[in-house]
Amino acid sequence: MKVVLLISGRGSNMQALLEADLPVEFACVISNRPDAAGLAFAAARGVPTAVVDHKAHVGREAFDAALAAEIDRHAPELVILAGFMRVLTDAFVRRYEGRLINIHPALLPAFPGLHTHERALAAGVKLHGCTVHYVVPEVDAGPIVAQAAVPVLADDTPARLAARVLAQEHRLYPQVVRWLAEGRVQRRTDGVITLAGAPDIASLALASPAG
Numbered sequence: 001m002k003v004v005l006l007i008s009g010r011g012s013n014m015q016a017l018l019e020a021d022l023p024v025e026f027a028c029v030i031s032n033r034p035d036a037a038g039l040a041f042a043a044a045r046g047v048p049t050a051v052v053d054h055k056a057h058v059g060r061e062a063f064d065a066a067l068a069a070e071i072d073r074h075a076p077e078l079v080i081l082a083g084f085m086r087v088l089t090d091a092f093v094r095r096y097e098g099r100l101i102n103i104h105p106a107l108l109p110a111f112p113g114l115h116t117h118e119r120a121l122a123a124g125v126k127l128h129g130c131t132v133h134y135v136v137p138e139v140d141a142g143p144i145v146a147q148a149a150v151p152v153l154a155d156d157t158p159a160r161l162a163a164r165v166l167a168q169e170h171r172l173y174p175q176v177v178r179w180l181a182e183g184r185v186q187r188r189t190d191g192v193i194t195l196a197g198a199p200d201i202a203s204l205a206l207a208s209p210a211g
């Protein structure tokens with residue numbers, strides 16, 4: 001499976017994907033920021049990189065068209081948003097719908113948008129986590145492929161909670177891409193995503209606080 005990764009900065013999720021020994025070909029890592037730290041890591045691993053600078057384009061349509069042109073040069077079967085911090089136009093999302101996935105640092109549909117860890121702490125939720133989902137025009141919506149939950153502890157700060165969630169992001173995203181490459185991710189007629197061959201996990205309920 002040919003994959004293109006889109007990043008904007010640090011690129012730790014990209015790094016986890018590149019290091020996971022996945023049965024995919026990473027055709028290109030594309031950043032909208034020339035100074036994204038993740039670019040150097042990808043290049044050092046021999047993965048082609050490209051920059052489509054949003055500042056060099058007037059308006060979202062022009063930027064998204066340039067981005068799509070760069071992506072399409074590689075004819076990927078999967079486009080992975082890994083900390084890509086630009087809102088995409090409806091036209092762009094529709095072009096890649098069904099082969100465009102994102103990771104969000106919250107248990108969607110709770111806490112879409114920014115500052116998820118601060119908001120989770122303020123809401124007093126006892127479980128928080130991350131979500132891998134297909135991208136649809138509405139931001140941080142779209143069919144959920146997988147989620148990982150972590151407990152929220154009484155003395156958490158946003159930074160501590162973020163670190164606990166990020167560790168799960170680095171585990172979950174490669175797992176999902178592996179399932180996709182194996183053809184195990186299926187869409188039911190009602191739009192819900194299921195995993196073929198999944199074990200019965202009904203007895204593995206998560207509770208926090210555990211008491």
Ligand code: GRF
Nearest residue numbers: 010011012013083103104105
């Ligand atoms: C992650 O928390 C991811 O969930 C969110 O943006 C952050 C990107 O971090 N979409 P990194 O660039 O992968 O380190």
